[in-house]
């Protein structure tokens with residue numbers, strides 16, 4: 001290895017430098033975003049833009065202005081923040097006023113999300129009616145080395161996204177905080193360090209053991225330049241300050257002022273508030289608090305209120321690229337800031353969306369991802385030679401990789417069948433296109449030709465309306481068909497390495513559109529079947545009283561245009577409100593015509609199932 005030139009103290013780890021002594025390059029990719037859902041916005045208020053490509057969604061064009069008045073829409077982005085932040089650079093470099101991140105802390109543990117089932121709240125039937133799902137992994141192949149490599153490239157992109165008056169707040173604890181401070185010194189410059197805030201969660205239960213009880217995290221603040229936004233934030237005093245004597249300069253002499261009514265010295269009341277310091281005494285979220293959403297590493301809103309109030313103004317753009325349950329976004333929304341949030345977890349995105357919907361007068365926001373572009377990129381870097389072209393060999397490796405995760409073996413000499421698991425043949429969909437009806441048809445025909453009784457199709461996306469048609473078609477051909485979703489975790493190195501990847505079978509949804517009056521429509525859910533009930537612990541399954549207990553959320557786009565799902569009616573369960581209506585409100589159309597209604601259901605595992613209905617409204 002060539003000599004590495006070290007001119008000042010710095011933190012190094014294996015992989016930081018290349019063989020030739022140069023720094024490893026930070027991958028900065030620029031991929032197009034897709035808008036998969038818009039929330040709280042009416043279709044009429046949108047410009048008409050159509051994307052008639054193979055994908056089902058609009059591509060984000062970033063044409064809106066920088067204020068709510070000029071059409072700005074807040075953004076919740078589902079994906080790996082390395083690719084997401086890289087792809088935001090084009091439009092948002094130097095534009096974000098405040099970034100708070102609370103990344104995994106390198107604890108080596110997995111973190112969970114708890115969701116209740118059915119109509120009984122968690123308070124009533126703790127444990128028995130709740131399922132605990134893995135929300136994210138905080139395990140790193142090469143321990144601290146992999147963790148630092150992961151954080152270092154993200155911090156350098158974060159810095160470029162910050163505006164000149166912006167600050168980064170990085171929430172850490174004892175595991176890696178000291179290393180991350182060194183990294184930040186390198187990325188921002190030591191002179192840009194502003195504060196090390198101690199969050200003292202004084203009410204944490206003592207844990208015992210041989211070390212002093214840990215009762216604090218710390219938050220490192222770095223500013224992009226000397227001219228950073230900073231506001232005075234006040235907190236109540238534990239005890240009001242002592243009254244102080246009023247003094248004035250009279251004839252050049254400091255003189256006490258006499259109160260004419262008492263004849264004594266005049267006093268002013270002691271203050272009840274004081275400016276916050278860098279030690280924040282804030283309790284953990286109480287287990288019965290309305291704020292709690294079941295996300296294990298959720299932070300209190302009062303903590304984020306201080307960050308947002310201290311370092312941004314109304315209308316500023318605030319971002320959190322490890323947003324978890326969406327605490328930063330909820331606080332930014334309530335304090336009138338614009339926001340961008342990102343997380344790679346299905347649960348995180350679902351929980352955040354519900355949390356924001358629960359905020360009164362929440363402004364419209366969009367849910368985006370990098371869809372097929374993220375998958376193509378992953379396929380290129382994982383199986384391609386130069387990270388770009390996907391050769392036949394790379395394609396073969398991709399198929400073999402998915403088959404292995406699914407517990408199947410590759411087969412050769414078939415045109416449309418890629419593998420076999422027990423009695424079932426397997427077909428795997430491409431990363432960059434939805435599985436189509438004709439694609440399944442030819443795979444079914446090949447099964448018939450080879451006298452194979454069962455076919456499993458693994459896909460990333462699905463052509464609209466395929467489920468019912470294909471199940472029928474397969475029955476006629478005498479082949480048992482299962483359609484399974486390839487989960488996003490496949491692209492997460494650590495999840496895949498641990499075999500921590502579940503392929504959920506597509507759920508069956510039955511709904512009916514009714515037309516109670518002239519020009520109206522109403523949707524009634526009739527049935528919902530999750531084929532993978534074996535994934536639910538037995539004792540929980542026994543608590544499921546009816547099919548609707550598996551539904552956590554459902555929403556309707558009354559005028560779906562084969563692009564972005566525009567949520568115009570929604571119902572969902574919360575920790576407090578467990579009841580879920582199975583009949584929607586009645587929607588009134590402006591004029592008669594043919595409309596396409598899209599119904600989207602999210603189940604208790606966080607998976608989506610959609611169904612379209614073409615209706616004639618008179």
Ligand SMILES: C[S@@+](CC[C@H](N)C(=O)[O-])C[C@H]1O[C@@H](n2cnc3c(N)ncnc32)[C@H](O)[C@@H]1O
Nearest residue numbers: 080081102136297298299322324325327343344
């Ligand atoms: C400690 S939690 C954040 C909790 C959050 N502050 C809250 O109040 O709910 C860290 C989050 O980072 C997310 N995460 C980890 N790696 C990520 C990545 N590469 N891209 C996006 N999100 C990531 C995890 O899914 C997890 O939700």
